[in-house]
Amino acid sequence: MSQSAIKTTEEIVSCSDNGQHPLVYISLKNGSGRCQYCGQLFIREEAASEQSQQAA
Numbered sequence: 935m936s937q938s939a940i941k942t943t944e945e946i947v948s949c950s951d952n953g954q955h956p957l958v959y960i961s962l963k964n965g966s967g968r969c970q971y972c973g974q975l976f977i978r979e980e981a982a983s984e985q986s987q988q989a990a
């Protein structure tokens with residue numbers, strides 16, 4: 935089976951594997967996280983920001 939990572943801009947994601955296991959919340963503060971029940975991998979992507987910061 936091929937299980938692809940889910941990319942999200944959220945810092946906290948939820949997973950229930952379509953109801954196959956209890957709903958759990960996974961923190962992506964470290965950049966990625968894995969569901970302890972189904973092993974689904976989540977990767978946090980930085981949201982596209984329209985704000986440009988320029989260093990002087």
Ligand SMILES: [Zn+2]
Nearest residue numbers: 949951969972
């Ligand atoms: Zn899961």
